[in-house]
Amino acid sequence: MPFAPFFRYSRYLTGGIFAEACGVALAGILLALAANRVSPRGLSLTRDYFPSLAADPGSAPAVGQSSVNPVTARLRERGFQVITGDELLALFRDPRHVREQVVIVDARGDEHYQRGHIPGAFQFDHYRAADFLPVVLPVCRTAEKIAVYCTGGDCEDSEHAVALLVQAGIPRERLWISPGGMAEWSARRNPIETGPRLSGIIQPAAP
Amino acid sequence: MTSSVPGSRCRWLDRREIVVVLRVLLGGWFVYMGLEKALHPVDFLKVVHQYEVVRSVPWVNLVAVVLPGLEVFCGVLLVAGVAVRGAALVLLLLLSAFTALVVQRALALHAGGGLTFCAIRFDCGCGGGEVGICRKLTENAILMWVALYILRMHAVRRNDQDHEEK
Numbered sequence: 001m002p003f004a005p006f007f008r009y010s011r012y013l014t015g016g017i018f019a020e021a022c023g024v025a026l027a028g029i030l031l032a033l034a035a036n037r038v039s040p041r042g043l044s045l046t047r048d049y050f051p052s053l054a055a056d057p058g059s060a061p062a063v064g065q066s067s068v069n070p071v072t073a074r075l076r077e078r079g080f081q082v083i084t085g086d087e088l089l090a091l092f093r094d095p096r097h098v099r100e101q102v103v104i105v106d107a108r109g110d111e112h113y114q115r116g117h118i119p120g121a122f123q124f125d126h127y128r129a130a131d132f133l134p135v136v137l138p139v140c141r142t143a144e145k146i147a148v149y150c151t152g153g154d155c156e157d158s159e160h161a162v163a164l165l166v167q168a169g170i171p172r173e174r175l176w177i178s179p180g181g182m183a184e185w186s187a188r189r190n191p192i193e194t195g196p197r198l199s200g201i202i203q204p205a206a207p
Numbered sequence: 208m209t210s211s212v213p214g215s216r217c218r219w220l221d222r223r224e225i226v227v228v229l230r231v232l233l234g235g236w237f238v239y240m241g242l243e244k245a246l247h248p249v250d251f252l253k254v255v256h257q258y259e260v261v262r263s264v265p266w267v268n269l270v271a272v273v274l275p276g277l278e279v280f281c282g283v284l285l286v287a288g289v290a291v292r293g294a295a296l297v298l299l300l301l302l303s304a305f306t307a308l309v310v311q312r313a314l315a316l317h318a319g320g321g322l323t324f325c326a327i328r329f330d331c332g333c334g335g336g337e338v339g340i341c342r343k344l345t346e347n348a349i350l351m352w353v354a355l356y357i358l359r360m361h362a363v364r365r366n367d368q369d370h371e372e373k
Contacts (some may be wrong), residue, residue, distance in 0.1 A: 017362060020293030021300075024281060028297070032276020035245070043248050043272055045265045050256055109249065127249045 049127055050156075051163040053079040053172065071153060071179040080162060083147055083176045085184045091147050092118060092190070103143040105136065107150040107161035108182070118149070118185060119193035119202050126161040133168065140170045152181025226360045227288075233353045234285030237298060240334030241278030251275060254332030258308055277301070285357070295358040299351060305333065306347045313340040 036042040043049070068076075075082050083091070088104075096102040097120065104121040106113050113123045124136045140146050146165070150157035162175045178184070186192065192203045244251040252271040261267045277297070284294040309331045316327050325341040333343065 017292045017296055017358075020290055021296040022293075024284065024290050024293035025277065025297050028277035028280035029273050031280050032273045035276055036248075036272045039245075039248075041246070041248055043252060043268050045268045045272065047268070048264045049249075049252060049268070050262075127252075 049160070051160055051167060053159075053163050053166060069179065075159065075177055075179055078159065079172075080159060081173075081176045083178055085178070085180045085188060088118075088147055088149070088178045088180075088185070089188070089190060091145065092120075096144065100139055100142070101144050103139055103146045105140075105146060105148045105161065106182075107148055107157040108155075112151065112182070114195055116186070116192040116194050116203075117182070117197075119191055120198065121149075121193075122197060124148075124161050124165075126157065126164045129164060137165075137168055137170075140165060140174075143174065145176065146170070146174050147176050147178060149178040149181040149185070152179065152183035155181060226357060229353050230285050230288065230291060230357050233295075233298070233350065233357065234282040234287075236350065237278045237282030238286065239282075241275045241280075241282060243334035244275035244332070245279060248272070248275075251332055254330060258312065258332070260308065274301075292358055292361045295354045295361070299354040299358065302347055302351045302354060305331075306344065306351070309333070309340070309343060309347070 036045075072082050091097060091102050092104065094102050097104070104118050105124050106117045106121040107124055107126060108117075109125050109127070110123075113125075117123070122132075122136050122139060124132045126132075148158045148162050148165075150161075158177045158181065162172075162177060165175060166172045193199060194201045194203070248271060251274075252268065255271045255274075256262060256267055261270055278301070281294040281298050281301075284290050285298075312329065312331070313324065313327050316322070316329065317324050320327070325339065327340040328337050329340075330337045331343055
């Protein structure tokens with residue numbers, strides 16, 4: 001019988017092992033919660049880190065999107081306004097960008113942002129919203145148009161960032177998402193700024 | 208001291224030194240992998256969310272907070288040789304659940320992608336970033352075998368001690 005060795009030793013698996021495992025699990029859970037509480041990187045247990053846009057009663061359902069790429073279709077289906085790579089470049093070159101009437105927001109984490117972002121883009125890592133909202137929110141309140149991007153493709157950080165900005169009172173009509181994100185921006189060899197915002201370290205656009 | 212298990216075919220596997228080495232290796236592995244997740248909680252939270260097993264607040268956050276800490280704690284217990292049976296059983300149960308979820312996700316990607324099964328790569332949230340599915344399943348099978356082996360050896364030893372005391 002192939003399971004004979006298992007049954008032969010199964011009697012050893014009783015006798016307090018399960019009680020010990022329950023004790024270990026309970027102690028581990030309590031320690032994990034305590035460590036999360038004191039850690040500066042700790043997560044809030046009650047916060048919704050993945051907010052989505054509430055359904056807009058005024059918006060018509062997206063139709064005729066068979067030729068649209070899947071990411072764009074997904075964003076439109078979820079109620080977001082979408083801009084193409086060309087439109088994002090036009091916004092970047094728009095003189096209103098310098099006056100912060102047009103704002104570009106990078107929704108990625110520190111590591112990615114420091115490695116390279118659209119020059120002048122504000123960082124808004126929505127997972128650490130409290131750290132960024134004091135800077136980003138006043139700028140967004142006065143801006144006429146706000147373009148938000150993350151890595152591009154399957155990345156959903158820009159969606160959650162936009163949803164959070166809408167919750168914070170920014171009209172959704174002013175908010176746009178770039179589905180191609182940083183991947184498309186880099187692939188087009190557009191200028192990239194490294195380090196903090198306005199660091200001056202800019203890799204120029206390819207001729 | 209050498210402990211032997213009745214009916215065991217590989218007697219060298221029953222040596223206490225082998226058990227200690229495997230226990231420290233398994234414990235060290237889980238301390239490393241648990242710390243990888245605990246030090247990047249947002250990345251792990253995103254992966255937990257992607258599995259779509261728990262998505263509602265506070266459960267998704269709770270899983271992302273508790274799992275890395277539990278792994279580190281069990282790993283430390285194994286390395287220190289404290290409550291080894293309990294820690295090994297908890298890790299065995301965690302590994303079984305993780306493996307089932309990883310297989311489920313890989314099958315979903317396989318059905319939607321057109322890739323061969325072993326060509327599928329994704330960040331399973333196991334620590335260490337993106338990995339090939341076949342490598343991950345092999346890795347998990349080895350870890351589960353080691354956990355089961357440690358559990359069995361310590362259960363046998365405890366059973367023998369209980370008999371001697373009687």
